[in-house]
Amino acid sequence: MxxxxxxxxxxxxxxxxxxxxxxxxxxxxxxxxxxxxxxxxxxxxxxxxxxxxxxxxxxxxxxxxxxxxxxxxxxxxxxxxxxxxxxxxxxxxxxxxxxxxxxxxxxxxxxxxxxxxxxxxxxxxxxxxxxxxxxxxxxxxxxxxxxxxxxxxxSSAEACPLLCAGLSTFAPLKRHKVGPKHKVGIAGIGGLGHLAIQWAAKMGAEVTAISHSDQKRDEAIKLGATHFLNILDPNDVIKFTHSLDIILSTSCSSNTDWSKYMSFIKNHGTLILIGLPEAPLQIPVFAFMRFVKVEGSLTGGRQDIKDMLAFAVKHNVxxxxxxxxxxxxxxxxxxxxxxxxxxxxxxxx
The missing domain is CATH 3.90.180.10 (Medium-chain alcohol dehydrogenases, catalytic domain)
Structure with a gap:
């Protein structure tokens, strides 16, 4: 048979x-x-x-x-x-x-x-x-x-999301050696973002949750965010301009205003793409002129998984x-x- x-x-x-x-x-x-x-x-x-x-x-x-x-x-x-x-x-x-x-x-x-x-x-x-x-x-x-x-x-049920969403958000933060000296933005408060906020906060970073409305503000703060940036609020846009060392983007939307995200990053900072939109990105070339880098991050390796699981246990993520x-x-x-x-x-x- x-x-x-x-x-x-x-x-x-x-x-x-x-x-x-x-x-x-x-x-x-x-x-x-x-x-x-x-x-x-x-x-x-x-x-x-x-x-x-x-x-x-x-x-x-x-x-x-x-x-x-x-x-x-x-x-x-x-x-x-x-x-x-x-x-x-x-x-x-x-x-x-x-x-x-x-x-x-x-x-x-x-x-x-x-x-x-x-x-x-x-x-x-x-x-x-x-x-x-x-x-x-x-x-x-x-x-x-x-x-x-x-x-x-x-638990087995909790372990499942860690094996992709958890790994995909943990690995780039680990690779950039995120710690207390970093100001990190997490764009998108969803399946990926809610874990990214926890990782960055437990690494000691000053975390800014980035969203298109105030709907998830309280949850973002509960997860460990220090600040909340509503990208549609003009006052927030001014307040957070050139303020973040790293933005970890979990967005899969093909309508994302990438130039606005780039404007929140400090000179020499980095935009890390984890979410994968189905359409090509549209980023004006001048957004790069402050030596801002854009990089992608595909899941993680075997050691990253082991390190992530150990970190999750130690810091209750x-x-x-x-x-x-x-x-x-x-x-x-x-x-x-x-x-x-x-x-x-x-x-x-």
Missing amino acids: VEQFHGYAAFDEKSVLKPYSYTPKPLGDEDIEVEISHCGICGSDLHTMRSGWRQTLYPAILGHEIAGNVLNKGPKVVNFNIGDRVGIGCQVHSCGECVECTAGYDQLCAKKVFTYNDKWKDAEGVPTKYQAQGGYADKIRANSSFVFHIPKEI RPWIQTVPMKDVNKGIKIVLDGKARYRVVLEN
């Missing part, structure tokens, strides 16, 4: 997710098979569902914020035991040997395999017939290097979540699409 995993897949750009079964890649010597208990719904899932960034490999099981228990493992796996509670994030494989991998940028490896909408590759990096499928499912397989022990202090049964996955997606999530939706098997 051919082995089958079961989940909920997108079959085209417009349909709801439907039950789908697939044949997983064979369990390798260094692989782990996880029985999924929880999976977060990430904005990346929605972009992929509708082929917003590039053409999706349909049918596609989404989900890359995964928690569960080790069900099976290859003979060379020594640091995990059957039954261990573990997490899997945006990536399930890299070569582990190239310049990027050894520098901690596993996500840039030429032989990387993302958790979904990707193909497993052979030793030479050539795509195989096996498609990588995500966590809206009963099981998943991953290279053991991309499986992580979940600390006992963090947790996502704000609401749970939905896995069988009601389309209900969960609608909550996110309607902008009603506060702030992440996690599916439960």
